Amino acid sequence: MIKNYFKTAFRSLLKNKGFTAINVLGLTLGIATCLLIVFYVFDELSYDRYNDKADRIYRVNNDIKFGGNENSYAVAPAPAAMALKADFPEIEQAARIISVGGVRVRKGGQFLQEDRVLYADSTLFSVFTFPMIEGNPTDALKAPNSIVINERTARKYFNRTDVVGQSLTLGDDGVFQITGVIKDIPIQSHFNADIFISMSGRPDSREDAWLSNNFFTYILLKPGSDPAALQAKFAAFLQRHAGQQVQNLLHMDFAAMEKSGNYFRFSLVPLTDIHLRSRAVGDLLPGGSIAYVYIFSAIAAFILILACINFMNLSTARSANRAREVGVRKVLGSPRKYLIAQFLTESVMVTLAGAILAVVTAWALLPLFNDISGKELVVSSRLVRWMVPILLVFVLIIGCLAGSYPAFFLSAFQPIDVLKSKLARGFKGGGLRSFLVVFQFAISIFLITGTLVVYNQLKYIQSRDLGFNRDHVLIVQNVYGLGNQAKSFKQEVKKIRDVDDVTMTGALPTANYLQGSSFFKDRSLSQESAVLSQRWYVDEGYITTLGIKLKSGRNFSAAMPTDSSAILINEAEEKMLGYSDPLNHTLYAPLDNTLQHIGAFHIVGVVKNFNFRSLRQQVTPMVLHFAENRSALSIRIHAGANIAAVTAQISNKWKELSSSQEFTYTFMEQDFEALYRSEQRMGKLAISFTCFAILIACLGLFGLAAYAAEQRTKEIGIRKVLGAGVSTIVGMLSKDFIKLVLIAILIASPLAWLAMHKWLQGFAYRQDMQWWVFALAGFSAVLIAFITISFQSIKAALSNPVKSLKSE
Known part of the structure; x- marks a missing residue:
């Protein structure tokens, strides 16, 4: 029986090649685009999570309001790390790093520039998970003039990794002994280094300078510790250690300073929040933005919804043509449950085909996506493990939803009514389909508007007078x-x-x-x-x-x-x-x-x-x-x-x-x-995703226009016999769709304005949104819809009316 379902479903899909191709193509594009965005989001959310104790690691930020300025700094005073560990038993370990800004390393007779170099405390390896393949992590950075290098650097200078005990000459700083070799730090890290130099012996690493902030300070909390409760104790901690220096400088204590509206505070930032949520001054590497994660997640959902709407729209539109088939099957004794199973099988098969092609398409487009986004994404086994089950569940859900209308509605028809053609047919009256078309184009217009606003802002950045001349x-x-x-x-x-x-x-x-x-x-x-x-x-x-x-x-x-x-x-x-x-x-x-x-x-x-x-x-x-x-x-x-x-x-x-x-x-x-590379990349991605969304929407509209023209073939023939011209026929077939697009414009425009207004608030210098952006987005949507519909409308208008009327 199951084999018969698949055989019948395959024949039915093959018989309607056009609708099947549109459905499969729409689902392929939608799912492939969604997968690429999922890869991007997954990568952004995975930053610093390679650390085994990531959930217990926090960076100490220094929040200062003073002298008319208010900022949060990613660095803290030199003595803060050890003082915090000594004063608070809930802190298991603390470590500091500070950027060198690059060193020259001798290789043979020349010096090579290494820019990813950091000074670090010997406790670094107790806080972060940097697997050491050579050396002892406990004391690797304890001695002055000791360094730990990664695999890449070891192979670059020695062509091997067993180099503990060897030495490197760093510019004018002298000879440093290699005491450890670690695996290369993953790209998904808020800081990266090829060389760690021992902090021991650094002149400013032990100074009692509480009002000078230069060190990136990290603490590892003991299991079960409450970071909020710990942060609440920092005010008293700073009063104990920095109070005298504040008094010497400003002639007032912390309480008086706070009363005047200024402050000097420590705050804790979870390690896993630094890449996406940190807005502190002085981060070691440019971070991402949680806003873009939300935006692209929403775009992925929108595009997937567009593809699913297409599938459901075309499935329900075509279902009326199969009413006679249902009537004949029921007369021949087919139970309703078999009809339901047959329709659902067809729908799941289309969805499965689209999903398989989407995986192949996403894999093929991944290098191009990496180039545009600046990522180095790969399809890892971990990604596959959770992606395959989700895709299978998705195939079943979408397949059943799209096939539910023909399966449950048509299977309930009385055979006598169907065979006497007493059922309503045609595009008109499809309230659900009209709603779905409006929803589709509202999403498309929203994305077009957003893309135009992003493009204008990037152009404004490029052309704005910055107060200096960067040319030549x-x-x-x-x-x-x-x-x-x-x-x-x-x-x-x-x-x-x-x-x-x-x-x-x-x-x-x-x-x-x-x-x-x-x-x-x-x-x-x-x-x-x-x-x-x-x-x-x-x-x-x-x-x-x-x-x-x-x-x-x-x-x-x-x-x-x-x-x-x-x-x-x-x-x-x-x-x-x-x-x-x-x-x-x-x-x-x-x-x-x-x-x-x-x-x-x-x-x-x-x-x-x-x-x-x-x-x-x-x-x-x-x-x-x-x-x-x-x-x-x-x-x-x-x-x-x-x-x-x-x-x-x-x-x-x-x-x-x-x-x-x-x-x-x-x-x-x-x-x-x-x-502004991040904004430029996001702009390119937004344009690409918008194009995909428009293409998917057009595929659905193309299919519906073809269906509407097919349902009104005889009406078109009669109108042509009575003297209607091509333009009249095209207008008749197009106006219902254009009305839906106009409704979509009215819905999408205010939503797009609100969303992009909020995005622009992130820029201190920005270009105001112009009315023509919304006008252009709306006009583009109408034009795209009209061109898509016109292809089928003109084809129907130019057909010979004799062929459509000869059976009457």
Whole structure:
């Protein structure tokens, strides 16, 4: 009996090749797109979960409101980790890491640049799960000048992994002994490193500096500990350890500080929340966004619903044509339960075919999806284990839902009514189908609108005046590797004919560079006079090389010895200070952590605001300090010059000074684009998914239009005999569908406005939504629907009426 169900179902599907193909194609596209999004979401949600104790690991953030600014920082004071472990028995272990910013590692006769390098406490391996394949994790980082490397680095420098006891030379820092080799850290981690250097012996790792935040601090709680209860104890903890330093600096205790509206607090962030939910300043790697996870999850659900609606729509539309088949079967003695089983078998077979093709399609599209999304997704055995059962359940549910109408409704017909054609036929009266078409196109219009808004915002970011000129600026990295020859390199580059100007500093607006400091309007360092600012060390060529505009005053001058204590401030700093004319005023700042030495800095100029962080954040106060920073050399190349030739000349100058150092460079325009790469990738994905959604909706509409034309063949023939033209017939067949699309526009537009308005709130600088975005989305939906319908309508209108009427 079961074999007969499948044989009959196969014949029925083969007989209606067009409808079967549309159904299978729609389901394939919908399920394949959904699977790709599921892979993406699964990857985003898996960050840091490779750690065996991930549910008990927390990062200590430092939340500060002071000097007119309010921020949460991903770093904490140097002594915080060990003090927390000592004071709170619920903390099992604590560990710190701090970024090195890259080191040069000797290999043979040259130095190779390694950027993923971190200092770490010896307790790191007690907190995080970094399997060690060589060495002892307990004491691997205890001794000064010891390092732990990963497999990739071991093979890169030694072509093997059993290298414990070997040594590596790190730039000017000397020789370091390898005490361990760990497996490569998974990509799904909020920080990554190829080399861990022992924190032991680092000058600032044990300082009693509670008001200086540089260390990423992690704690491992004991099983059953309450993180919220622990966090509630931090206020008293900070009072005990940092209270005296706050008193020395601000002449008030924590209670008075809180009363004034400012605060200095610790907060705990779960390890598994850092990648998607952290908005702290200074994260080691760019994080993801839980908002995008929600958005793409919703898109996946929408697209899957679109595909299922198509299937159900076409199944119910075609069911009326099978009423006579049901009548004949019942006259021949077929029980109702067999008819139900037959219809459900057909439906499940179509769904199964679509699901199988979708898996193959998703697998084939995965490399392209990885390229667009910037991921390195693979179909792992873990993914397959839970995906296959879910797909099978999905096939059964969707198959049964789509086949439920013909199975239960048609099987209940009386044979005499069916055979006498007393049943209603045709597209009209299909209230459920009309609702589903409206729902389909409402989703499509919503996605079109969202895509247009995202595209406009990305275009706005690219074209907005950021307050600096990023065009034709080449950045030579790791200039500190030249040592004392860095200044000579700068002067030699400046002599190249097509070089307009140069500046030597790592403090660049496209480098995600952040270095905060407090400045005060009076020498007493009173809280009321404080302004929390970015403090960047630059040279006299900084503002001219980057095209930053002076609002008032002058630039730094190397010919003026007094400029060693000169500063430039931006408009945001000027506003916070409240001076009508800040020129020649003096700001004060502590010169060390003892707070015994106070520096005085006179303002010589005010620069216009420039965006040194993402456009998601407002421009905050900035102080440019005239001092040396050898991290990078930025070079403005003359517009119209042969950039490749100039780059070659710069490279030659580098090699003349140091043949053993790698010459690495980027362009500021590329670095700027990297800041918004996440948004750009999300925009491309949104466009791709929207196209799939529209295609799926059009497939369903195409099938329904074909069905509607088929049901009205004789009506069309009579109208043509009576003189109706092609345009009249096309209009008649199209108007019912176009009405549904117009209703969808009215539903989708306000919902899209609300959703995209909320998304844009994440940008401090954004473009307002324009009316034409909604008009274009609506017009596009109507046009797409009309083109889809017209193909079938014109075909029906041009058919010979004799063929449709000859049986009458």
